[in-house]
Amino acid sequence: MSRVPGFRALCNGEAVEAASIPCVPAAEFRERVLRAAGAGRRLSALFARAAAGGQGLCAIMADDARGFLHVLFSEGTGDFRSLTPELPEAHLFEREIAESSRISIEGHPWLKPVRRSLPDSAGFFRENGAEVHEVAVGPVHAGIIEPGHFRFQCHGETVHHLEIQLGYQHRGVEALLAGGPDRRAIFVAESISGDTAVGHALAYCSNLEALAGVCPAPRGEALRAAALELERLSNHIGDLGAMAGDVGYLPAAAYFGRLRGEFLNMLMALSGNRYGRGLVRPGGAAFDLTESMAKDFSARLAAARADMSAVGELLFESASVLGRFEETGTVSRQSAEDLGLVGPPARASGLDRDVRRDHPLGHYRVQRITATNETAGDVLARASLRRTEANRSLDFLRELLAGLPRGAARETCPAPRAGLFAVVLVEGWRGEICHAAETDRGGKFRDYRIVDPSFHNWPAVAAAMRGGEISDFPLCNKSFNLSYAGHDL
Amino acid sequence: MTALAGLLAHGAALLLLPPLLLGIIGKTKAAFGGRTGPPFLQPYHDLLKLLGKGAVYSRTTTWMFRLGPVLSLAAILVAGCVVPLAGGSALSFTGDAILFAYLLGLSRFATITAALDAGSSFEGMGASREAAFASLAEPALILVLAGLSGSSGDLSMTGMFGGAARWETASGLVMAAVGLFLVLLTENSRIPVDDPATHLELTMIHEVMVLDHGGPDLAFIQYGASVKLLLWSSLLVRLLLPDAPGAAGWAVWALGVVALAAVVGAVESTMARLKMPRVPQLLFVAICAAAFAMMFMVK
Numbered sequence: 001m002s003r004v005p006g007f008r009a010l011c012n013g014e015a016v017e018a019a020s021i022p023c024v025p026a027a028e029f030r031e032r033v034l035r036a037a038g039a040g041r042r043l044s045a046l047f048a049r050a051a052a053g054g055q056g057l058c059a060i061m062a063d064d065a066r067g068f069l070h071v072l073f074s075e076g077t078g079d080f081r082s083l084t085p086e087l088p089e090a091h092l093f094e095r096e097i098a099e100s101s102r103i104s105i106e107g108h109p110w111l112k113p114v115r116r117s118l119p120d121s122a123g124f125f126r127e128n129g130a131e132v133h134e135v136a137v138g139p140v141h142a143g144i145i146e147p148g149h150f151r152f153q154c155h156g157e158t159v160h161h162l163e164i165q166l167g168y169q170h171r172g173v174e175a176l177l178a179g180g181p182d183r184r185a186i187f188v189a190e191s192i193s194g195d196t197a198v199g200h201a202l203a204y205c206s207n208l209e210a211l212a213g214v215c216p217a218p219r220g221e222a223l224r225a226a227a228l229e230l231e232r233l234s235n236h237i238g239d240l241g242a243m244a245g246d247v248g249y250l251p252a253a254a255y256f257g258r259l260r261g262e263f264l265n266m267l268m269a270l271s272g273n274r275y276g277r278g279l280v281r282p283g284g285a286a287f288d289l290t291e292s293m294a295k296d297f298s299a300r301l302a303a304a305r306a307d308m309s310a311v312g313e314l315l316f317e318s319a320s321v322l323g324r325f326e327e328t329g330t331v332s333r334q335s336a337e338d339l340g341l342v343g344p345p346a347r348a349s350g351l352d353r354d355v356r357r358d359h360p361l362g363h364y365r366v367q368r369i370t371a372t373n374e375t376a377g378d379v380l381a382r383a384s385l386r387r388t389e390a391n392r393s394l395d396f397l398r399e400l401l402a403g404l405p406r407g408a409a410r411e412t413c414p415a416p417r418a419g420l421f422a423v424v425l426v427e428g429w430r431g432e433i434c435h436a437a438e439t440d441r442g443g444k445f446r447d448y449r450i451v452d453p454s455f456h457n458w459p460a461v462a463a464a465m466r467g468g469e470i471s472d473f474p475l476c477n478k479s480f481n482l483s484y485a486g487h488d489l
Numbered sequence: 490m491t492a493l494a495g496l497l498a499h500g501a502a503l504l505l506l507p508p509l510l511l512g513i514i515g516k517t518k519a520a521f522g523g524r525t526g527p528p529f530l531q532p533y534h535d536l537l538k539l540l541g542k543g544a545v546y547s548r549t550t551t552w553m554f555r556l557g558p559v560l561s562l563a564a565i566l567v568a569g570c571v572v573p574l575a576g577g578s579a580l581s582f583t584g585d586a587i588l589f590a591y592l593l594g595l596s597r598f599a600t601i602t603a604a605l606d607a608g609s610s611f612e613g614m615g616a617s618r619e620a621a622f623a624s625l626a627e628p629a630l631i632l633v634l635a636g637l638s639g640s641s642g643d644l645s646m647t648g649m650f651g652g653a654a655r656w657e658t659a660s661g662l663v664m665a666a667v668g669l670f671l672v673l674l675t676e677n678s679r680i681p682v683d684d685p686a687t688h689l690e691l692t693m694i695h696e697v698m699v700l701d702h703g704g705p706d707l708a709f710i711q712y713g714a715s716v717k718l719l720l721w722s723s724l725l726v727r728l729l730l731p732d733a734p735g736a737a738g739w740a741v742w743a744l745g746v747v748a749l750a751a752v753v754g755a756v757e758s759t760m761a762r763l764k765m766p767r768v769p770q771l772l773f774v775a776i777c778a779a780a781f782a783m784m785f786m787v788k
Contacts, residue, residue: 135610135691142688157614157765246692247761248684254522320681320761328764470614471765474689 006032007061007070012359015210015422018438021071023051026078033059033072037087041070042340042353044425044434045451046083046093048101051076055101058449060423060436064358069423082108089340092455115167115488125163127153132160135470139168146484154470162465162473164458169488177448181208181416190277193452193486197273198224198231199428200450201280203435206361206424208282211416211439216362218405220284225363226400227267227276227285229393232429234263236344236386236393237308239481243383244315246475247324252315259311262304266297284410294401301401305394312387325380329464329476332377341460343431343453345480348385349377355427367403369396379479418443430454430483452486498739499579503569506743507715508532510722510750517754518686532715539708547701549608557603558702558709564596565713565720572720573647573727575742576734581647586634589646590627593676596713597623604698611690615697618765622682622694625772626675629668632779636665637728639787650727661785666729668779671771673721673753677714680757682768692762722749 008021024032037043041061049058054076061070074080082105083090097103098111105111112122126134133154139147147168153161176188189204190197202224209216216224241256264274271279271287279285289297315321331341336349346353354371356364372388374381416439426433431453440446461480465473512529519526546554571578571585578585601620604612637649640658675682678695690697699710726745732738763771 133610133613135614137691142690156617244761246687246689248680248687248757249761250518250522250758254524258523318761320763323767324761324764469765471692473691475692 007036007072009063009068009070010423011067012069012355012423012425013206013210013361015213015417015420016071018419018421021073021421023056023073023075026056026074026080029057029059029072029074030081030083033061033083034086036061036070040065043087043089043093044069044423044432045436045449046090046097047436047449048097048103049073049438049447053077055103057097057103058436060434062359062425062432064353067359069359069425071421071423080105082106084108088338089456092459113167115170117167124151124165125153125161127160129155131155148484150473152465152470152473157469157471159465159468159470159473162462164462166458166484166487169485171485171489173489174448174450177204177450178445180445180448186281192450192489193454193483194275195235196231196428196430196433196452196483196486198227198267198276198280199426199430199433200435200452201277202228202362203424203426203433203450205280205282205413206426207422207435207437208416209413210422210424211420211437211443212282212414213417214283214411214413216282216413217284217408217411218363218366219288219407220409220411221362222366222400222405223270223285223287223289223409224280225367226289226397227270227279228426228428229397229400230263230267230270231276233390233393233397234260234267235429235481236390237263239478240312240315240383240386242481243325243379243475243478244321246478247321249315249318249321252311252318252321255307255311255314259304259307262300262307266300269293269297281410283413284408286410288409289404294404298398298401301394301397305391308387308390308394316384316387322380324475325383326378328379328472329468329479330376330378331460331464333375335463336377336460339459339463340456341431342456343427343429344382344385344389345457345460346431347372348374348381350375353432355425355432359425361424361426363400367396367400369393379475382479416443416445428453430481430486431457450489452483452489454482454484454486457482458487495576496579499574499576502574502739502743503566503579503716503719506746507712507719508536510718510746511715513747513750514754514757517751518758521755521758532711536708536712539703539711540705542704544702544704544706547607550606550701554603554606554701555706557599557606558706558713560599561596561603562709562713562716564592564599565716568592568596569716569720571646572723573650574723575732575738577647581645583644585645586638586649590630590634593717594623594627596717600698600710603702607701609701611697611700614691615694618694619698622675622768622772625769626672626775629672629772629775629779632776632783633665633668633672636661636779636783636786639783650724651732658786661782662728664778664782664785666725668775668782669721669725669728671775671778673718673725674756675768675772675775676721677718677753679753681760681763682771684762692765718750719746722746725749 010016041063044062045060047058048055056074056076059072080103094105094108095111095114098105099113099116135152137150139149149165151163152159173192177185190201192200237256238260241253244252267276268274331349333350336346336351356369357371374385418441421438423436434451436449437445438447464476511532516526568589570580571589601616604616638644641648683694730741730745
């Protein structure tokens, strides 16, 4: 029996009748989620939704081994006891539920608001002691980065605890999308996190297609996958350059920076925007790739691969760089599993999770991609994982461009049907993007929920800093390069 | 007359040349990165810009905060008087080497106290790092000075760095040069010890101490840092290159200093910064090199 009893199982990108999803009392809901977690399923999303009798919960659990997603609702009444003591990966989700709904969760260690209330009104964790000192950084930083507040409890140069306070970029994205779909929605989806425009737009469009019951044009699906991989390439390469810059290794920083531009330029040629905005649209892709452009892309990708291997050697064979990367900011496999990490940080710590392989959607059903792994969990592992993934993406793109499906790039996508629930997972460059939508009787979104990979992964940054040097924080943070906007929504 | 000309030349080189070294380092780094980089004279423009600005002082600071940059620059400039550039130093007497070491110490003390005065956690962190690494760089300097005074039989800087290449103690010279070069990188907060180009407060050493200074104060600090770079470069050049009288001596010296700036730029472009706990290990290497230099030179 591959399906966990008590859940509604569905595939990635499948819409089911909302009424077919079991809705159980709160205590039973907790039992079932814990049982499923014990059976190896991980929590992809947990949020509050309107239910009979008030507000209840919805859990989406991913079974990576079998490729199913399991959904469960709870009724709106009863005791909501916290999952966190048994299931630490629920920690941030429950804090978010506590601040955004009327549900009161019992037994959670600290229901500090994550994004909606005034960021520092809730106080901070503080360590006491004669020689302990506190260093507070942000939300305004010296570089051009997003706002976030970091508070270190240090003993000399050693970090005992790091608390990360975000929420400065809360724009109410989910509220903007609820009640849709409307003409504005796709632009909202593209700006959930500016550097993941393709990833989030793809998740949003796949959701609309599932709810409308249409299959997007195969050529459009291929073009979307190409854009997603180009987005991954530009960001992974950019991150490698930024990590080199953080340790003061200039040549690699400069060359990787130049190389990142190549991929952004290809996205520009494909969509008219360096970040791929405007390409992914419901029903397929808004723009097509001509024969000559595809040839040109192949040539540019081949050149980029040669450059990448040369610069990669420069970075990864420099002893002084390895000395900085190795054994810095280590996240153990156990911590990664407990915190429910996704994407490159999870794979760098030895977890084998990749939505493109485990829950393939769109073009990834036709053309498989090999997942990559590292085991050490340190900055070096996260860096070399990015390098390997970038190479795999290049392989994937070469194959894709050679066998681009024929036909139109876009089909028409009608309005969503009524009373459905759909979940889409997309492996963005940061990891698993989860969009869950539920339509009401009029076919409008009753609820639209988004989980950016950063929401899963921010606690890992704090975990990686424990016992480390405070001077390693910028490098460590860069090796994760999480989104503030994606977390804050 | 020639004495006066020498003095004037010394003063002019000491006061006007230093920012150019920063420009050379910047250009070298840009060349390694495949960029054009800012013009050689950019540091002068930066200093002028800063001098034309006003300064903002936090209410938590006291007179120490304002004194810091002035005292630091003054101490470095006085130290510049006893350092031989080409020909000799402006001021030379027995034991001026000790004055040199202590003036640099005074300059550092002024910067550190001013940083602590601001009361920010960043600056406290920077101050503790600077003090820790400086206390390890100092023994290396003292050992090099001891070796040189032992071999030259002179206790003045001009005598020790007389420029007469003592090739009979070549091994000692090489060791002394290695020690001095590592101390130069540390004292001037260059890679691999510190990264002067970073904007990341948590990783900085020297830069984080001066975050709260602005305008003319910052200009004093940056100018002082460049003068310090010139002084250390000059010591190294005088140690390795032969001296010549008059203009030829100045040409050799200027060439040496410029080449050294390019070497510093090349080091910065080809290696990453060390992990902070590794920096003391580098300084132990400097101390060992200096100790061997002393043993080879003082027989």
